[in-house]
Amino acid sequence: GAGVSQTPSNKVTEKGKYVELRCDPISGHTALYWYRQSLGQGPEFLIYFQGTGAADDSGLPNDRFFAVRPEGSVSTLKIQRTERGDSAVYLCASSIGQDDGYTFGSGTRLTVV
Amino acid sequence: GQQVMQIPQYQHVQEGEDFTTYCNSSTTLSNIQWYKQRPGGHPVFLIQLVKSGEVKKQKRLTFQFGEAKKNSSLHITATQTTDVGTYFCAGRRFGNEKLTFGTGTRLTIIP
Numbered sequence: 247g248a249g250v251s252q253t254p255s256n257k258v259t260e261k262g263k264y265v266e267l268r269c270d271p272i273s274g275h276t277a278l279y280w281y282r283q284s285l286g287q288g289p290e291f292l293i294y295f296q297g298t299g300a301a302d303d304s305g306l307p308n309d310r311f312f313a314v315r316p317e318g319s320v321s322t323l324k325i326q327r328t329e330r331g332d333s334a335v336y337l338c339a340s341s342i343g344q345d346d347g348y349t350f351g352s353g354t355r356l357t358v359v
Numbered sequence: 360g361q362q363v364m365q366i367p368q369y370q371h372v373q374e375g376e377d378f379t380t381y382c383n384s385s386t387t388l389s390n391i392q393w394y395k396q397r398p399g400g401h402p403v404f405l406i407q408l409v410k411s412g413e414v415k416k417q418k419r420l421t422f423q424f425g426e427a428k429k430n431s432s433l434h435i436t437a438t439q440t441t442d443v444g445t446y447f448c449a450g451r452r453f454g455n456e457k458l459t460f461g462t463g464t465r466l467t468i469i470p
Binding site: 277279281287288289290291294296301302304305337339345346347348349350351352353 | 363401
């Protein structure tokens, strides 16, 4: 597609529930990144994929967070047993290569109530 | 871990005045990128600096990378209302592909 697409744009879930956030990167972009942004703060790194493999998952806060990119294109960020502290905007970005600028999607605003 | 700080946190300027934001990393960087995020929007890539002491210009925007590759600045000449937003620097360490974003500087323009 023309840009990075993220769905849903908004997600409200109850504490303890499981959620999946989807990212469809720009076609041909091999690098895909997930970030989390809280109000008034800069994006916080979560995980980076080069192709199908997670090249760096050091930013995942704990084992409730998991991400996959099985075919090297679409990626899904999965959060188990959501907590109110998980509420944030989850941003996905892709780039042609690891040394290029990122193109961000519009984000998924996750609210845990 | 790596920290990237920006000052000031907020800047209010009259339209037509200049604006500068400064970025400082706790570690030497392989490169640095700058992004702009409009209110309610997502970060948009502006530029990447790679070389020590590098200076790049985009119309009214001037970007600098420090000689030690630990700091950077963005200067906007004669601000316009379209410049409103939060400006983030994001640094990449040698041998580490992830970008660490700074704390951001939020620019508001007084017409």
